[in-house]
Amino acid sequence: MSMKPLEFDRRYGELDQVISAYVGRPADDTPERPGQALTAYLRHTWHSRPWALPVAEQQLRTYARNPPGRLRLGLGEYYPVPDIGLPEAEIQQWLMLLADHIRHSVEEGEIPPPAALPETHWEWHARFPELGQFLGGWFSQDMPDEFGDHDAAVRDYGSTTDRTLVARLVGELHELLTLDLDEGDYSLAVAELGMEVDPPAPYGPRGWLAHVADRLASPRAEYGPPSPEDGAGE
Numbered sequence: 001m002s003m004k005p006l007e008f009d010r011r012y013g014e015l016d017q018v019i020s021a022y023v024g025r026p027a028d029d030t031p032e033r034p035g036q037a038l039t040a041y042l043r044h045t046w047h048s049r050p051w052a053l054p055v056a057e058q059q060l061r062t063y064a065r066n067p068p069g070r071l072r073l074g075l076g077e078y079y080p081v082p083d084i085g086l087p088e089a090e091i092q093q094w095l096m097l098l099a100d101h102i103r104h105s106v107e108e109g110e111i112p113p114p115a116a117l118p119e120t121h122w123e124w125h126a127r128f129p130e131l132g133q134f135l136g137g138w139f140s141q142d143m144p145d146e147f148g149d150h151d152a153a154v155r156d157y158g159s160t161t162d163r164t165l166v167a168r169l170v171g172e173l174h175e176l177l178t179l180d181l182d183e184g185d186y187s188l189a190v191a192e193l194g195m196e197v198d199p200p201a202p203y204g205p206r207g208w209l210a211h212v213a214d215r216l217a218s219p220r221a222e223y224g225p226p227s228p229e230d231g232a233g234e
Helices: 005-020 036-048 052-065 070-074 088-108 121-127 129-138 150-160 163-178 183-192 205-217
Strands: none
Touching: 005 036, 005 052, 036 052, 036 088, 036 121, 052 088, 121 129, 121 183, 129 150, 129 163, 150 205, 163 205, 183 205
16 A cells, blocks of 8 residues: 555655656766756755755665565555656666765765756745745636636635735745846746746736735735636636
8 A cells, every 4th residue: 555645754755855856857967966956956955954965865875775666666655766767777876876966965065056046947846835836826827717817816816825825925926036037037937837827918027926926915905805707716
């Protein structure tokens, strides 16, 4: 039978974070240097959850030394490493290489410097998790069928989401806006974070994000619950 969430996290939780950092990225790590995906993982984790790095190193080594057989994978008792473009015979060696790089980073205190802009899809979502939930959940390609317009979707988010999460989103919006990127980088940001529709006229991505931050920073009564004419979804 499949593992319960607590057992999964104990054995593979941080391993899964490392592997997830490779979504859309090649496993281009070499003995001399970590690749872009692992560098992004190290950068974000050093600055947000440094205690997780030794856990990742230990889980990677344990998995590499005791790879699961097909039967136990089928039963859901082991973590199945997704396809990362490496032959199956090279996976164990690659996992040990990642563990070596993480150990070296911790023992030598080699911390990737902060980046003005996240460099991978995983890093965008790790750095701006609530913004990813907001854009991916309320502004997917289905948004025009669920809401009358962009403001209706914003009102729905604001009226149905816990105020703590709304405040977190406002903080992430201000952090992103403070980076003072050009309009092309803001277009990249909203796309990476799950937005599948264009901002409403006359806004560009940056102006619309600032507008959303202002709206959601206001007291709940100012944007209120969605009205029937907004066309809000269930």
